[in-house]
Amino acid sequence: MKAMPVVVGFGGVNAAGRSTFHLGYRRLVEEALPSEKRNEMITALAALSGMSAEDYSTAEAFESAVLENSLIRKIGAEHFDVDHAPGMKRVELCTAKQAIEFTMKKRDLPAQLPDSWTIIGEDKAGIRLSASDLNALLPTSRKMAVSTAGTVPSGFDPAARYSSRHHPRGLQLNMFAASDALQSMGIAWSEVMAHINPDQVSVYSGSAMAQLDDAGNGGLLRARWQGDRASSKQCPLGLVEMPADFVNAYLLGSVGSTGAAVGACASFLYNLNLAIEDIKEGRALVAFVGNAEAPVNPEVIEGYAAMSALATDDNLCKLDGSEQADHRRASRPFADNCGFTIAEGAQYAVIMADTLALELGANIHASTPAVYVNADGFKKSISAPGIGNYLTLAKSVAFARSLLGRESVEQRSFVQAHGSSTPANRVTESIIFERVAKAFGIENWPITAMKSYLGHSLGVASGDQLMATLGVWADGIIPRINNVTEIADDVYQEKLDYVTAHRNVGVDGIDVAFLNAKGFGGNNASGVVVSPAKTMSLLAARHGEAKLAQWQERNKSVAAQSEAYKQQILAGEDVTQYSFGEHVVMDEAVEISEFSLSIESYARDVSLDIENPY
Template sequence: MSHLPVVVGFGGVNPAGRSSFHHGYRRLVLDALPLAAQQRTLQSLAALMGMDERMPEAERRQHILAHTLIRKIESAAFDVEQVAWNKRLHLEGGAGQFEFVTSAKQLPECVPEGWALRDIGGGKVAVTLDGGLDMLLPTHRKMDVSSAGQLPTGFDPSNYYSARNHPRGLQLSVFGASDALQSMGIDWDTVRASVHPDQISVYASSAMAQLDDAGFGGLLAARANGGRVSSKQLALGLADMPADFVSAYVLGNVGGTGPSLGACATFFYNLRQAVQDIRSGAVRVAVVGAAEAGIDPRVMDGYATMGALATDADLLKLDAGSGRSEADYRRASRPFSSNCGFTIAEASQFVVLFDDALALELGAQVHAAVPEVFVNADGYKKSISSPGVGNYLTVAKATSAAGAIIGEHALKTRSFVQAHGTSTPQNRVSESHILNETAKAFGIERWPVAAIKAYLGHSIGAASGDQLVSSLGIWRDNILPGITTIDHIADDVQRSNLHLPMSHLELEEDSMDAAILNAKGFGGNNASVCLLSPQFTERLLRGRHGSHAWKGYCERREESVAQANAYDEAALRGELSVRYQFGEGVLESDDLDIQADSIGIAGWLKRVELPNTSPYTSWLASEDAQ
């Protein structure tokens, strides 16, 4: 019997704030919330941003609104007006011969051919050479792109644990995984004691790897800029490090790791591995995530050179006639409207999955179920970044899978879409056609579509994680975020069977059973997810396990809810804790008890069972019989 992967915890951070307990989602729909919910969301952000509690309420609200979501890049990231770079410069002497003075200690180890050195005392030498000298002059320039989905002002993940010069993406990974873990309301030691050590796996990565100075960015630039490579930059720069850090320092995991990369669909690629392993019974607990820290002038320079980012100049052209002299940074991302490129963002999103039986056994909160994740490539392509046919396949598969579970009529009337919605001209045409044609094929007449990159920007590998956690919020508060950064739908958008709301869409309670989450990535990395609502998931679990088991589960769940709420209340007070255990509980060979049938590990209640049967034994018997 197949196991059902259910979401029992979720957490992280993006430009809207902390993900757990729907705080980040509620920032997207803040004005549509009841006053009490608004105040709680603002309190969460104020605590995360380290704001003074004595600040007047109106001033505090205005500051939070101005310093979250997409906005002009703030100096905490880098100064967009003065981005450091090196300008090539050629120097020549007036009479053809060139001379300069330098410290003898600064001479290169290998003196270039044609240099004549003369000691002038005081540790200095005069260098004379014929012709000229090519050099790099440190200077600065203004970025063409000034907007990004930056994390809330004042939030620094390194403040919550001993970061030890970790790249920002790894800091975000530790924060996101810890937030997801504590949102469960179940002690991690309880989870460890309930399963075999090798039944826990971590599937996490980044699409771009760690490209800041503490990672690959510093590694590749150090010698060119006259610096030295550190011993950590190479190891910590790897794209699989989010999984490795979470395993080693958050969970103490000795089970599997399965970091997967799929460009802008990376989170869903990781999710697919987790879903497959839980459904097969190989894994009972999966921690899935992605973290990306792409607001870096080097990363942005690459995307801008591709023509993928919305530049300040192009944004001004979109608003020609408005009288604006400066780009509208808040509206930089305009999915399915007249647009000019995507807006880069940073984020970390993690979810914890249990199989359905373990969720009931431990009284875990169930926020959704993930029965299927589909991945397809594009086939032959004209260019590596152009769209292809693969996404038609993944969307159709996810839609069909949802219909098979919730029913044909419910699919038509009780499902919604989380679009990739990057805000590029190419995406608005290709994705709208994919979604519209799928809606036609399945008889869906007015499919509600959300495009949350309008608020958050595009966090590359973590972007599909943003979509998943916001979907959980939609089911919690029954508000589909509208595409509020646009005032019209572009003429080339296919929408005969789609509903692309430009304002928040209020839904009736328990009116949506399923969501289709879609992600497209460079290189033909397409992934679509069938996600089931918590209400529908509960119906499935009651049907499978029976009313008696369900009653016991509901009683156990009360403790999980109480413990989770205690964590959230502490975070609202500014007492947010991050689980990070460096050098604690380190296992050595003496901590293992190796037997022929199993291995015991110190600190684990259950043993690792060794395989003693083979599915291929019968093949040999068949050969002998022949």
């Protein structure tokens, strides 16, 4: 019997705030929440942003400011000034027919003078030169065509929460998210490690775009052309798998399997797939799965805008017949739309083998039994959608039917659509939904799309979907597709039910959710997430009611520890865990014998009694 992967912890941050304890999800459905949960969400969001009710004249003004501080909105000055984005202007100062003379300090002279430059003298002011055919790059600024993004709540600074010297923003978000997920478990990491071998941990995380700000690859590639020097940090910290490396080295101290599977917008599901396979095959008993992206900078935005992929201010105005772009409504999946909205964020899920979860009394939020990944095959444009998503979604639905039965799939399932808000996506994804629904006898299949609130966080996007899905089982509400009242005429709708108003389905009304991702290059993935109620039924069938009763007793203390962390969050007293230079393991800490390897400070040994599988 293969192990079943269950979700025992989760955390992260996106435009809705922090994901832990469904706080970010509740920002999406805040109008439909009971007052107690709504107030708790606002308290957590304010604490994250550093906002205080004492700074506002009324409670209503405070709540309004907290809510306005989140979700998709105009890019704030903490990122860059969208109306005066810095750049360079190429200018021709003179031609061969009209030479100019100028003076430079000796230390500023190029190592090799351009052919058109001639030194004509030297005085106290410096070296006098004559030049013809002289071109220059001059600093300037210009208004961005795109001024909207899904940025984390204004006032939240991940760098201020730990010693983040020279770290790119993506890695700062990554450490916050991974630490958040770890602490949400309610089980000390040392307790987990006492029950498993050191190599029975997997960490899979990365960044689809790598680290492109000044502290990473962005600064590395710009340095030479801006007359600067690359630092010793930029090259290594810019690597695509660095989020996983940081979790291993500075959070968990893991010596287990690691890496990053990068598949554009499907990257989170690619990493989840690796974790699931490790747990099913017994290579790991616990896995950290995540992604982190920080693409809200002028260069990345202009790159996607050049593809006509983003919703520009001008196109939003044309869409609405207005003179002012409605930044809040920039993302409109499956409606009349004009491009996606870029976003930043980081998400982590802690996945554990069911046997270990029961043994430790872990919180069980859901199970993630399967992810399917398929390419598009032959295609013309590498960035255009293809047929691979037919395979991933159809196989996911077929698997869920096999695991849970027809009734769960046909009557108690829903889809977290990729829903990027591009004209191409609304057609190419909806036709897949319609044809799969017809093939499996599904009527009125609920479809929702989180990018309508959060924007497109690239490799993190399916992590955003997962966090929102876990919230559905906590509060029983499927979030509507935001900003959408009418579905576009070219969207396929037969057998489908696009959720345009928050839908109360009850905490037990959904058995299974399908997370769908369609990435540039032909990277398609669909994931199966099973509700906590159905997961417990499966565990009872696998292990018996007695084992579940024992788990329930153990879970009491774990749930209490999780609640204690939640109270820290609400009080603004939570801390990002980061262990730099602590517990460092050197060569002398390793002891090797014929059939085992021991590491000082690790409770158990690594087995070297390896069977020949061939």
